[in-house]
Amino acid sequence: MATQNASRDNNFATSKLACLNTDTKQGMNLVKIKINSINGGIEIDQISTISFTMLPVAPKDADYVNCWLFQGTDGKTYPAVATSSGALLITT
Numbered sequence: 001m002a003t004q005n006a007s008r009d010n011n012f013a014t015s016k017l018a019c020l021n022t023d024t025k026q027g028m029n030l031v032k033i034k035i036n037s038i039n040g041g042i043e044i045d046q047i048s049t050i051s052f053t054m055l056p057v058a059p060k061d062a063d064y065v066n067c068w069l070f071q072g073t074d075g076k077t078y079p080a081v082a083t084s085s086g087a088l089l090i091t092t
Contacts, residue, residue, distance in 0.1 A: 016068040018082035021089055026052045027063055027079065034086030045087035054078055 056076035
């Protein structure tokens with residue numbers, strides 16, 4: 001899996017990563033989730049779509065160790081998905 005390196009702060013905490021939405025297979029590439037410089041929240045994208053079928057992953061799966069995970073409505077764990085610029089794909 002190709003991945004961007006997670007940044008570390010002064011406390012050595014890593015930034016969160018997400019699967020790249022344009023990959024044809026989930027988890028091929030990871031991107032850093034971007035913080036919005038105006039309000040300090042997570043940069044979001046409500047328009048883009050994914051190019052793969054979302055599959056649940058184990059929270060301790062080595063391939064997703066730095067990936068931000070969410071619990072789906074089915075109770076399973078799924079990775080966050082973002083654009084190449086780091087905007088998190090969400091629906092409201």
